[in-house]
Amino acid sequence: KNEVEQSPQNLTAQEGEFITINCSYSVGISALHWLQQHPGGGIVSLFMLSSGKKKHGRLIATINIQEKHSSLHITASHPRDSAVYICAVGRGAQKLVFGQGTRLTINP
Amino acid sequence: DAGVIQSPRHEVTEMGQEVTLRCKPISGHDYLFWYRQTMMRGLELLIYFNNNVPIDDSGMPEDRFSAKMPNASFSTLKIQPSEPRDSAVYFCASSDSAGGQGYGYTFGSGTRLTVV
16 A cells, blocks of 8 residues: 555546545655646645645645645636646655645646 | 756667766755656655765665765766666755755756666
8 A cells, every 4th residue: 555645546627616636644744745747847846734724826735634634625726727736745854755646637 | 046957858868878867956955855757656766865965775776776966066866777667757856954834845847768
């Protein structure tokens, strides 16, 4: 079993829909990262969470440390949100362990 | 800061040739990581350094892979000899153990390696 599990693996939605991507992990961590990767592109860090909730524009990330679970939400989704979203867990500034990613496609 | 800088962006080489990937981390960051991304296995850690010292190289596939960090502003990942199964995107990342938002965890743009 992978240390970091994401669901769903693939998600297709219509523009404007509310999107939720889930991440569960099985190891003790100090922080959880949500990353975004566009096709053929680099990796951008969206959020780092150690507790609670963070919001940036239309993106919201939450984490429940007791349940070892995090969610990434996108409100009013747009085709430019189409990308692979990767959950990664780590300890402080040290190495990350990655989920397999969720491929999101938003159709106009 | 220009971010984490990797070179080359793309590399096509013949099987058996030596390949050297380069990375310049963000100034002041004390951790440097080399990751590999493939369709089959996703993102995997190869090796990471703290203050230029290799800490964990358990992800290095085999002796054909080696990494160095001669100073705080430069690291190389070398594959010799290269094989087709080494084809992947190689990412370098750096971070700051001093803390703060996200520890400054930043990825480079990656090097897409194709071994034919």
